[in-house]
Amino acid sequence: MASHVKLSVNGVGKSFGHGAHRVEALRDVSFNVVQNEICVLLGPSGCGKSTLLNIVAGLQDPTAGSVVLDGKEIDGPARERGMVFQSYTSFPWLTVEQNVEYGMKLNGVPKAERQERASHFIDLVHLAKFRKTYPKNLSGGMKQRVAIARTLANRPEILLMDEPFGALDAETRWHMQEMLVEIMKSSQTTIMLVTHDIPEAIFLADKIVFLSSHPGRLKAILDLEFKKGKDIRDKEELITLDGYPECERHILAMMRAEARPQDVT
Amino acid sequence: MTLAGSSTEAIEKTAPRTANPGGARRRRRRFFEFKSDIPASWSLTLGILVWVLFFGFWEFAVWQNWANDILLPGPGKVLSALHTLFTEKAFLYDVGVSVTRILLSFALACLVAVPLGILMGSFRTVEAFFNPLVSAWRYLPAPAFIPLLLMWLGAGDAQKLALLFLGVVWFLTTLIMDHTKSVPADFVRTAVTLGGNRLQVLRTVVVPAALPGILVAMRQMLAVSWTYLVIAEIIAADVGIGAMMMRAKRFLHVDQIMAGIVVIGALGLLFDFLLKKFHGIAFAYLEENVR
Structure with missing residues (x-):
């Protein structure tokens, strides 16, 4: 397998405030994301995983270290690093189609190509029937699908997702997870996703980057050997796989070890 | 079984006695329910009623000569x-x-x-x-x-x-x-x-x-x-x-x-x-x- 490093996080640190009010959110975090893999950032609340994702997006600046995408150090937000948020961001004044075309329009993609790409990604997220619908008439899951299609249609080098299914109910959630896996199979993309949902992390990830809390440090990188080379498309398949319970137990134990000191205070 | 039986019994016993006042209570609640909608017809009636009362009171005040006719025309x-x-x-x-x-x-x-x-x-x-x-x-x-x-x-x-x-x-x-x-x-x-x-x-x-x-x-x-x-x-x-x-x-x-x-x-x-x-x-x- 030719694994080419797409993105590397090099000794990233982040602190907020000054002097006595200084809070360290991240300390010396380093890891690589390989092309076409899903890298999941997992950890207890307060481990700075969202901060790290924002830094990769260029929405926040690191106070130490750097992030390199395709050999170039990142500086501020850009089209190459499209982000999907937990909150619904489909613009209410645009139809589904216009929303998906939005990013391409910003970047001056010609109309014909824009429409073609938009329609491809709208089909991919199963919204073909809702092309001309305004977001007000869409469910939460559909709004998230619009956001995913809009970001993918803009052809980012890496897709960043900050708890993208966190606001959805449990059923919609696993439908979305399966859809994301399906999309990945058809449209080779590199993804970096933040979640605190352990089954979601195991289902989606090729690699889990586990962060500890206060400050966020790299605790472990899990390669999920048990699902390597297997074509897993739904959750039933995953949980019946050899090695799944051990993997989940291992992560739960890490989570618990991290959470304990906080429970006391 | 016994639980279901006794609850039906309780309903049967109380139902005839409270049917009428219960119905009235329900209707009153419909119009004085916190932040809930009222029928459009009711809303229109109330909107007209407030103006009818306003003009009625005005006309009444003039008729009763509560103020000088020049200062308060009808x-x-x-x-x-x-x-x-x-x-x-x-x-x-x-x-x-x-x-x-x-x-x-x-x-x-x-x-x-x-x-x-x-x-x-x-x-x-x-x-x-x-x-x-x-x-x-x-x-x-x-x-x-x-x-x-x-x-x-x-x-x-x-x-x-x-x-x-x-x-x-x-x-x-x-x-x-x-x-x-x-x-x-x-x-x-x-x-x-x-x-x-x-x-x-x-x-x-x-x-x-x-x-x-x-x-x-x-x-x-x-x-x-x-x-x-x-x-x-x-x-x-x-x-x-x-x-x-x-x-x-x-x-x-x-x-x-x-x-x-x-x-x-x-x-x-x-x-x-x-x-x-x-x-x-x-x-x-x-x-x-x-x-």
């Missing part, structure tokens, strides 16, 4: 005064002048407040620079400037437009700033990670997202404009609704003064209605089931 007299004003006293011209003053001054205020409010709501630097000034002016009552404005601009239209402008522009700016600030941060973050530059984000995200709120702010401040219009026209004016009312006062034409008040109220309602309709049409996407 609704009928006010209505006929309104007719006379329009047919014989060229009141339509006064109304036209007043409406022009409102629209012109309000357009000027919007010309300043909309871009300023949007920029203040978008960029902290702009807010930090302008907000101390805007906040201070907001707390200065505009009529306090009338003596100054009279000296600087005379008693003509310029002074009236200036007063209306000053009365509205600071509040309008603040309201628009607040509406702009409440545009979800993730909308902006989405746009920049899609590759949008500052101007693109402002034009294609911040402005369209803030626009419905901005129109609401305009509706609120247009109502305030009428307050300052009357003040301006009462102080010094030859034409306008307020001027007519001051003229009528000189000749003890209370019916005409009241007719003026009615016209201001009606115009205010009309403008509010039109802006509300426009909001519904322009921002139809905010309603459900619009394709």
